[in-house]
Amino acid sequence: MFGLFGKNKPLKVRDLTGHKKYGVAAKDLNELLKKGCKLLQLPLSGAYVCLYEDGVIVTEKFFPTLPDNTELVLLSREQSWGGVVCDIGQLLNTDRHGDGLVKAAKALLGDEKSAKRRKILSDLLRTLEDRSELESREEDEDWFTGVDTRFKTKSAYMKSNCESRIRGYMKEVDDASKNIQKAKVREEFLKTSKSLVEMLKTARYNGSYFDRTEKEPNRLCTREGWFTCQGAFDQKVCQSLHSINPYGSRESRIIFSTWNLDHRIEKKRTVVPALLEALQNHKSTNINLNYFYQLLFTRENLKLVHIVCHKKGAHNLLCDDRKIFRTANNEDKAKPKVKKKRLI
Known part of the structure; x- marks a missing residue:
């Protein structure tokens, strides 16, 4: 002293x-x-x-x-x-706008030592730097840093990103065939797998879920690109009100990659084993393929969740035995493309 x-x-x-x-x-x-x-x-x-x-x-x-x-x-x-909150309030109440406001916020952040206030200022700066209204690579080059040059728009990349996730689920289904010992069952499983791929191709691998240019029933985001966490598999809504706009900045795009399309009825633990069990004594033509397609690849069973809301423990939810096989009630239903029903 x-x-x-x-x-x-x-x-x-x-x-x-x-x-x-x-x-x-x-x-x-x-x-x-x-x-x-x-x-x-x-x-x-x-x-x-x-x-x-x-x-x-x-x-x-x-x-x-x-x-x-x-x-x-x-x-x-x-x-x-x-105090510092007053400083942030004064910043927002000034006549600065656009880049001027961003520069002022960066100046505050550069001088700040408190970790808590740096977090507040960082979140504020991320909001100020939001460029979600821009769509093309020419308009927002920073957003496309690290993104393959074949993508010319944000929506095209986000659509491809979703398609890649769905393709990954299909690959996991295919991998299950490696553990099938009975040749007849393996043959029926491969027929089922091939049919699922054809359904996915028709639906363009449901890439519309992340594409903000799609019509509202087919996308998971707003027209501006905002996604809202749908909450853990056993909850109706997200208790923390998580939201994100990966169209806004490169950082938000990267953070969004940690969000999950979570299967309520689990893919590996439940859906695929149920499909394998059904094929033990039945032909693939007897299987209600639409039902398994919905469980594996659509919003009938998928919930978009923030990583914090992604519970990795057993969900303990089972497939509906009444829907596993084709019946007079379901065999005439159209093959699902993009389902309009939302999970709650």
């Missing part, structure tokens, strides 16, 4: 707007006020300083306890400071 011994203490002083900021060395509060007012061109009479962090007023007794390089706000008699 240098002030106790009359030594100069290095501090940082700024005005209310944050446009001006100076390093000041002072042995006591009185010297700090004199130097600060001169640098910031404020009247000395009635001037006072408070902590930038939380707005606490610095007194003569408090001054010696200040750590070196503490950031302070110098105020005139009629001014007040409520």
Whole structure:
């Protein structure tokens, strides 16, 4: 505590707007006020300083306890400071807009030391940098960093991203054939697998789920590109209200890759084993293929969830035995393409 011994203490002083900021060395509060007012061109009479962090007023007794390089706000008699939240509020209430607002937010973030406030400012900056209204590579080159050059629009890439996920599910189904010992069952399973692939091709691998240019019943996002977490498999809604717009920035696009299309009735633990069991004593033509297609690849059984809402433990949900085989009630139904019914 240098002030106790009359030594100069290095501090940082700024005005209310944050446009001006100076390093000041002072042995006591009185010297700090004199130097600060001169640098910031404020009247000395009635001037006072408070902590930038939380707005606490610095007194003569408090001054010696200040750590070196503490950031302070110098105020005139009629001014007040409520802490960093006040600073963010002032930032948003200024006449800045566009790139000017982004630059101001970056300046605040660059000077901030508190991890909590850096998080708040980072989230704010991500919102300010949102460029979701832009669609083409030419308009928003940064968004396409690391993306194959064949993709010219954001929607095209997002659609392909969804298709890749669905293709991955199909590959897992195909891989199950490697463990089938009976040749006859394997043959029927391969026929079923081939039929599922044809259905997926017809539906274009349901890539429309991530494509904001698709019609509303076919996409999982808003026209602007906002996705909302649908909650864990055993919940009707997301308790944390997670949302994200991967169309807004490259960072959001990357973060969205951690979101999951989660199978409520589990693919590996339940759906595929149920299909294999059904084929043990039945031909593929007896199987209600539409039902398994819906469970494996459509929103009838898929929920889009934030990684935090993705419960990896056993779901303990079973297939409906009444729908596994073709019956008079289901064999005439059209093959599913993109189902319009939403999961809740």
